Amino acid sequence: MSKDQTKHKSQSPKVPSSTTGYAIDRFKRLQQKEVSVKVIFDEIINKDTAALSKGITLIESTKQKHSKKAQQLVEMCLPYANNSIRIGITGVPGVGKSTFIEALGNLLIQKGKKVAVLAVDPSSTISHGSILGDKTRMESLVRSSEAFIRPSPSGKSLGGVAQKTRESIILCEAAGYDVIIIETVGVGQSETAVHSMVDFFLLLKLAGAGDELQGIKRGIIEMADALVINKADGDNLLRARKAKNQFRKALHLYPLAQSTWSPEVLTCSALEGSGIEDIWELILKYQEVTSKNGFFEENRIQQNKFWLLQTIEEQLKSSFYNNPKIKDELNSQIQGVQQNKITPFAAAHYLLELSKEK
Amino acid sequence: MSKDQTKHKSQSPKVPSSTTGYAIDRFKRLQQKEVSVKVIFDEIINKDTAALSKGITLIESTKQKHSKKAQQLVEMCLPYANNSIRIGITGVPGVGKSTFIEALGNLLIQKGKKVAVLAVDPSSTISHGSILGDKTRMESLVRSSEAFIRPSPSGKSLGGVAQKTRESIILCEAAGYDVIIIETVGVGQSETAVHSMVDFFLLLKLAGAGDELQGIKRGIIEMADALVINKADGDNLLRARKAKNQFRKALHLYPLAQSTWSPEVLTCSALEGSGIEDIWELILKYQEVTSKNGFFEENRIQQNKFWLLQTIEEQLKSSFYNNPKIKDELNSQIQGVQQNKITPFAAAHYLLELSKEK
Known part of the structure; x- marks a missing residue:
């Protein structure tokens, strides 16, 4: 796979790869219409972010000729994929998803991981925006060279949007990203779609007053591997702890999932960065438990x-x-x-x- | 509608309708291959049970020519339907569904109602049996002239079985049955199908030890309008009351249904007949509340x-x-x-x- 990269380097020997000039040149080449799928593929598995972007753009294109190329590319990447942990994150607007993802992403990068953040948000088609469109909300993560952030693809149907995101996961994995975070908003059937493409599904909540499960869409709780109460800071701390106990009791009453994993309830403050490390450790514990009992692998096969x-x-x-x-x-x-x-x-x-x- | 019946009576004026001879004659006529849809229809809306059976047999037939007749018949009955309350009852085998339905059915007949009991059980295709096949389990109900009991239709797909049951509901309603009970067993997707054809969905449970929601299939609780703990008698009474409190707390945590109805938890002993009256009153209360807020009617439209x-x-x-x-x-x-x-x-x-x- 590095052969092509070497060849490419020998073609522009006088430009060191670290210079902006080189990057622009490479970017332009990738922008060219005639660039072959093979070239994009080589650059992707060589961990090139511009090529990864280009590849995802191909996947997201509605043009027939792009669609064929995209399928070729995804298939070439398949043998290099499947080596990450895929984490789905959902929660209603205002719960602090972006801040949470930024906190988790930064922690993972500190730990030497490469993090890709994708989104499934069919509603963004209407607003012509996206939950990740406002990238300033993940400022520090956007600046990191170890993070790749991509807004939700647009599309008429949830199925179409989900397909594009799912194929983008394969490209991200082939490009060496260890942790793929899929963000979705608590609207329509998008949680079900995201749940069907991730290994671990995390529901983000705020501590409210009284009936803590009220306002959560039916069925979502039964999909969650963890329920995290965000904004557990300042005046909110006590309320968050109380909510945590209520949720624990409620989740305890649910039948055990096929994974034999009992969903856990945690609190965190994405703003202050507290509790994030515990969440990551929980995810690793999940991966360990479900890898041992075979569910992790079996679940991916069933998802396919x-x-x-x-x-x-x-x-x-x-x-x-x-x-x-x-x-x-x-x-x-x-x-x-x-x-x-x-x-x-x-x-x-x-x-x-x-x-x-x- | 009574015109045809009058005509029919005048054709056999010497045989009083109450004699077995007349019934057999009518039954034979209905058994004839050439009997027209119009004749079956006239007899159905004249509350004739043999005609109702014949009509449902047409619906359940897999023959092409029967299928056309069945559709005609169902369409003729449509204007006379929609005047009952449709109650779905589910619960795992052993929970006492048959005994419960018999107790509820007998109570309703005492109150002057006519009760039809149908079933959706796709698994009965495999076993060539049916949950209602063993009619001896509803002995007294079977004997009542005000009750109509029909086992689950057979069929390869749940959709096919459900369609037949749903069309049978229309015929039962046209035949003057006030209460239609649809029984199903806690297997596969059959609860969802039944939930989509009834006004009120009742989950039957036993008091167990410990985690009371364990063992209930995911999603069923969220469909229930009432949860009834059966076999609350003898040694079981205390356990049943304890379970009732646990369920109440758990249900309280669920989001409110679209009907704005909060599901209630009751106990009963179908064997001793205790608690059955309360359950019927709860169903009437549900009908009142949801008729007032428009959900009852709207739900049927959406179901269609x-x-x-x-x-x-x-x-x-x-x-x-x-x-x-x-x-x-x-x-x-x-x-x-x-x-x-x-x-x-x-x-x-x-x-x-x-x-x-x-």
């Missing part, structure tokens, strides 16, 4: 199968609902069904027959 | 839409996975994906293209 079937089913639905004949008829059938004029099954049968007509 | 989309999506998947070319290739693609030789998305793309080939 899940995404295969998920993609098929999403494509089938999308081509059905985008059929112009169905678009014309669907609403009136829904209305008929809702007004009890026709059964759901008869309406479905009618629409399915309609979709088969030439 | 859900079943329309659900049926479409299930049919799309079924014709894809039953395509002989896909059957040949799917497993090797899954293996490739699980061994990281190909991405799930590339494999899905390959299979989708394959399915389009003529």
